[in-house]
Amino acid sequence: MQISFASPASVEAGVLVLGVFADGVLSTAAAGIDKQSKGALSRALKAAPKFKGGRDETLSLYGLPGIGTDRVVLFGLGKPDAVDAVGLQRAGGVVAALLNQTGAAAATARLDGVAIVGKDGAGKDGAAAAAAEFAFGVRLRAWRFERYRTTEKPEAKPTLKSLTVQTGEAAAAKKAFARADAVAQGVFLTRELVSEPPNILNPESFAAKAKELAELGIEVEVLGEKQMRKLGMGALLGVGQGSAFESQLVVLQWKGAGGKRRDEAPIAFVGKGVTFDTGGISLKPGQGMWDMKWDMGGAGVVTGLMKGLALRKAKVNAVGVLGLVENMPSGDAQRPGDIVTSMSGQTIEVWNTDAEGRLVLADALWYTQDRFKPKAMINLATLTGAIIIALGTDHAGLFSNDDALAEKLAAAGKAVEEKLWRMPLADSYDKQIDSDIADMKNITGSRDAGSIVAGQFLQRFVNKVPWAHLDIAGTTWSGKDTPTVPKGATAFGVRLLDRLVADNYEG
Known part of the structure; x- marks a missing residue:
């Protein structure tokens, strides 16, 4: 879909979209428009009575x-002194969904008159930011994974092809939207990867997809099993040894980071990449196992x-490490009962082969901190069902x-509406993974504090x-639409971590 920005002008075609405050x-x-229509908007x-101008509300008017234009769509902005980026993103997403559902093409x-509160007292920067955030919400919601749809009827397909956002600060809005x-x-790359079926996305094809990022100036290295074996990554390699695909x-x-910061220590991000998780020999129940493509x-x-x-040319040194395996019986x-030696030299007794993500991350985390000496290291993983029980x-x-x-x-997370809840770590939990015959075991044998014990292991x-x-087991896939995220892969964490970098690590 094409999104453009322009100065305010009369609209003679397509759907006209207008904001209304609480x-x-x-x-x-x-x-x-109300004046132009001789009060028709106010009368409508x-x-x-159900449309009050609140967040996520819409109202379609005709004639x-x-x-x-034949049609006007109103969307709620909430209170004028509380207009923020998230609210405008949600508004854009709700409007995009409505227009696609009702056949609008443009x-x-x-x-x-719409500005984000707190941006430049005169409202200039706030107006540009408001337009950009609204457009961002439209972009996020309009994405759709269509690769394997072959018989869908035309009337079921999205219709919206173009959106023009009019604002008094069109040039500044265009610049803000580019970022x-x-x-x-x-976000879309993540959603695409998570949506792919496991017969298409395996450790080797995932690594090949990652190699494409070299076109953006990212340095890409892929270590195969031979190289990882030399490094002593017995924990990661043990998980993938039952698969026909080589772990990566x-x-x-x-x-x-340029100038004096060129050689600055990076911030590092480490991701669990189990392209399909059967549970291995500790086989999962068949019901719902199809979900494990997004492990x-x-x-x-x-x-x-x-x-x-890379696309926004972030002024930061960043490292991403992906531990890619397939867990197959x-x-x-x-x-269960095997003992593996991790890259750190620590030995792990494998009590359950379905607690595999922590084994992958054990070697990926050690490798990352040992090689890059990062200023901070953040890992993300769909690690435990226990976190879903705790936090939904x-x-x-x-x-x-x-x-x-x-x-x-x-x-x-709060700033981008990708919310986190801090969980405890303590020695009392750590002692529970001590093993009688190795340095540690990968589970405790109890269901108590499952997500915390996994964190202690890492x-x-x-x-x-x-x-x-970050245990993202409950937030990686959504069974329903939300204003800016269509049903399916959410890419929860991309916007959060981008905001973390922008606010704290860029020069």
Whole structure:
């Protein structure tokens, strides 16, 4: 879909989209249309008591007199003094969904008089930001995974082809949107990877997809099993040994910090990439196992994040490490009771082969901190069902050995509406994974505090690097539409981590 920006002008074709504040207070653009239609807009609002101008509300009007378009769509902005980026993104997403559902091909959103509160007292920057964030929401919601649809009827397909956003600060809005659109492209790569079926996306094809990022200036390295064996990555390799596909470790480097910061230590992101998780010999129940195609969600987020950083030329040194394996049962598969030696030299007794993600991350985290000496290290993983029991699908679990890093992550998540909830780490939990015959075991044998115990396991492989673990098992896939995320792969974490970088690590 094409998105463009222009100065306010009359609209003679397509759908006209206008904002309305809480309690039916008209925006500047809406007030102008009300006057042009001799009060028809105000009368329509009085006749539609359910539309109050609140967040996520819409109202379609037809045949207003004196208007060049046959249809006007109103969307709610909430209170004028509380207009923010997330609210405008949600508004754009809700409008995009409505227009696609009702057959619109082209639309013009007039945002005269709409500004994000707190941006430049005169409202100039706030107006540009408002237009850009609205367009960003439209872009995020309009994405659709269509690769395998072959018999869909035309009337079921999305119709919206173009959107023009009118604002008094069109040039500044276009510039702001370019940055947001770069992040959106990263989001879409993650959604695409997570949506792919496991017969298409395996460790080797995932690594090949990651190699394409070299076109954006990202340095890409792929380590195969022979190289990982030399490095002593017995934990990661044990998970993938039952698969017909070779396990891979992908290293992505974006060196965007220039000048005196050129050699600055990077911030590192590590992703669990189990492209399909049967549970291995500890086989999962068949019901719902199809969901396990997205057990590579953490690696998908890291890949999309790195693309977004490169596209927007982020002024930061960043490293992304993807641990890519397929967990399959076979005659070569890892067994419960096996002991593996990790790259760190620590030995792990494998009590359950379905607690495999932590084994992959053990070697990926150790490799990352050992090679790159990062200023901070964040891993993402669809790690435990226990986090879904604890937090549901609204928050991801946050575990960290560093309060300052945890606070930065929580703030970034709140700013982009990808919410985190901090969970505890403590010696009392750590002692539960001590093994009688190895340095540790990968589970406790109890269902108690499952996500916390997994976090404690990972912490044994980070040394003293400021580190955070995001358990995104409940937020990687959505069973329903939300204003900016269509049903399916969410890419939860891409916008969060991009915001973390922008607010805390760029020069």
